[in-house]
Amino acid sequence: xxxxxxxxxxxxxASMCSEIAVVxxxxxxxxxxxxxETETGERASAVMEMLIENAEIAEKENIPICQDTGMAIVFxxxxxxxxxxxxxxxxxxxxxxxxxxxxxxxxxxxxxDPLYERKNTKTNTxxxxxxxxxxxxxxxxxxxxxxxxxxxKSAVKMLTPADxxxxxxxxxxxxxxxxxxNACPPFVIGVGIGGTFDYCAVLSKKALLRNVDEHNPDxxxxxxxKVLLNEINxxxxxxxxxxxxxxALAVQIEQAPTHIAGMPVAVNVCCHVCRHAKAVIR
Amino acid sequence: xxxxRLPLSEEERMSLKAGEPVLLSGxxxxxxxxxxxxxxxxxxxxxxxxxxxxxxxxxxxxxxxAKEGQAIGSAGPTTSGRMDPYAPELLDLxxxxxxxxxxxxxxxKDAIIRNKAVYFVAVGGAGALLSHSIKKRExxxxxxxxxxxxxxxxxxxxxxxxxxxxxxxxxYDLD
Numbered sequence: 001x002x003x004x005x006x007x008x009x010x011x012x013x014a015s016m017c018s019e020i021a022v023v024x025x026x027x028x029x030x031x032x033x034x035x036x037e038t039e040t041g042e043r044a045s046a047v048m049e050m051l052i053e054n055a056e057i058a059e060k061e062n063i064p065i066c067q068d069t070g071m072a073i074v075f076x077x078x079x080x081x082x083x084x085x086x087x088x089x090x091x092x093x094x095x096x097x098x099x100x101x102x103x104x105x106x107x108x109x110x111x112x113d114p115l116y117e118r119k120n121t122k123t124n125t126x127x128x129x130x131x132x133x134x135x136x137x138x139x140x141x142x143x144x145x146x147x148x149x150x151x152x153k154s155a156v157k158m159l160t161p162a163d164x165x166x167x168x169x170x171x172x173x174x175x176x177x178x179x180x181x182n183a184c185p186p187f188v189i190g191v192g193i194g195g196t197f198d199y200c201a202v203l204s205k206k207a208l209l210r211n212v213d214e215h216n217p218d219x220x221x222x223x224x225x226k227v228l229l230n231e232i233n234x235x236x237x238x239x240x241x242x243x244x245x246x247x248a249l250a251v252q253i254e255q256a257p258t259h260i261a262g263m264p265v266a267v268n269v270c271c272h273v274c275r276h277a278k279a280v281i282r
Numbered sequence: 283x284x285x286x287r288l289p290l291s292e293e294e295r296m297s298l299k300a301g302e303p304v305l306l307s308g309x310x311x312x313x314x315x316x317x318x319x320x321x322x323x324x325x326x327x328x329x330x331x332x333x334x335x336x337x338x339x340x341x342x343x344x345x346x347x348a349k350e351g352q353a354i355g356s357a358g359p360t361t362s363g364r365m366d367p368y369a370p371e372l373l374d375l376x377x378x379x380x381x382x383x384x385x386x387x388x389x390x391k392d393a394i395i396r397n398k399a400v401y402f403v404a405v406g407g408a409g410a411l412l413s414h415s416i417k418k419r420e421x422x423x424x425x426x427x428x429x430x431x432x433x434x435x436x437x438x439x440x441x442x443x444x445x446x447x448x449x450x451x452x453x454y455d456l457d
Contacts, residue, residue, distance in 0.1 A: 022410075043301065043303075043443065043453075046303065047405055050405045050408050050411055050441070051405065051407065051408060053408075053411055054405075054408040054409070054410050054411035054412075057410040057411050057414070058356075058410035061410065063346075063352075063355065063356050063409070063410035063413055064355065064409060064410065065356070065407065065410060066356060066358055066406075066408075067343060067344060067345050067346050067355065067357050067358050067360075067409040067429075068344070068358075068360065069346060069356075105346055105347045105348070105349050105355055106346055106347075107345070107346045107347070107355075107356075107429050108428060108429065109344075109429070120427070120428050120429075120430075122428065149360065149361045149383075149384075149406065152361070180384070180385065180454070181384050181385060181454050182361045182362075182383070182384030182385060183384075184406035184407050240403070240405055240406060241384070241385075241454050242453070243456075243457075271406065271407055272407055273407045
């Protein structure tokens with residue numbers, strides 16, 4: 001058995017919240033710079049230049065890349081040999097988020113009651129927490145700070161087996177088309193295929209945690225990612241919707257076994273500020 | 283790039299064409315979802331608004347908190363479409379400019395044409411860069427809404443594009 005103090009988890013989360021708000025994920029930054037070279041339209045080029053200048057200012061002056069510093073989504077993988085000590089895990093996670101946001105002047109964007117009061121909790125908590133028990137004696141923490149301009153344009157559809165690959169392509173492309181200029185393209189598109197109604201949505205978010213320069217390990221799905229990226233970029237939505245070649249920087253699929261009768265598909269749209277980070281506590 | 287000083291005269295507004303990049307200077311208000319809802323409720327109750335909308339410009343933004351020595355934190359545009367249910371009545375009450383990102387619905391376009399107003403589009407996710415053009419921020423109303431409070435900004439050379447001009451032409455529909 002391995003003892004891990006939850007305060008280490010809290011500290012790691014606080015530090016990741018602070019980092020990802022101001023420092024662009026490196027592979028995305030590289031993808032943006034590459035995309036800038038391919039845009040020829042006056043407005044699309046101007047947007048790409050501004051995004052890169054913004055990235056530089058954010059990092060140099062420690063100003064958040066975007067004012068929507070997101071809702072914190074925390075994925076925990078806890079090795080079954082680990083004994084967590086030092087207090088409540090969930091409280092530690094939320095304290096980490098509260099500190100990360102509060103100490104670094106990030107925006108408190110969470111309301112307690114989603115329908116009636118919509119009162120800001122002022123701490124950007126609670127975070128959305130997914131906890132998975134795995135083998136081993138480590139705790140892996142992955143965090144995403146998800147903006148809602150793009151989250152609002154995400155969708156789930158219960159396809160049937162007969163819909164096949166074409167059904168998946170049509171739904172993903174349709175969802176991106178519907179996101180259009182509103183969700184801050186160029187996007188990163190997370191796609192979850194399989195599981196259940198709820199689980200495919202989780203998969204689509206997990207897909208966004210993968211770096212944009214890595215492909216699905218399964219060749220067939222890696223190929224589908226390429227096909228989808230081409231189709232999405234043929235939509236000519238372009239940077240900020242001003243038309244151009246770059247509507248998405250990457251499409252990332254996560255798949256899982258599903259029922260003989262179904263093929264759930266979820267599309268999690270993410271803006272170009274796709275903030276995520278990972279830490280392992282041993 | 284065309285430099286504009288707010289408030290714009292009718293002639294200046296009419297001269298703007300969807301798609302052109304502009305730099306805005308002057309005073310603008312910030313308001314987003316919750317502040318719009320409150321303004322709508324005040325209008326419905328026939329109460330006085332905390333701002334004079336005549337000739338005003340509203341920027342759809344919920345900035346990050348300012349650090350010591352900063353006027354404002356990161357301050358890029360939020361999605362304008364969520365303000366569509368509220369925008370026409372504000373335009374009919376004298377609002378002449380809106381700054382945000384993304385498409386507007388037909389009712390907003392009609393109100394823009396009817397009132398010879400302009401919708402500007404700023405670059406989403408460029409909040410650090412845009413904060414450089416914001417020199418001052420003052421609380422006006424609804425302080426309890428935190429980032430969503432109604433505040434007044436003084437901007438200098440704030441970069442954006444004409445999104446929907448007085449004729450209803452839309453930047454997103456240009457070739």
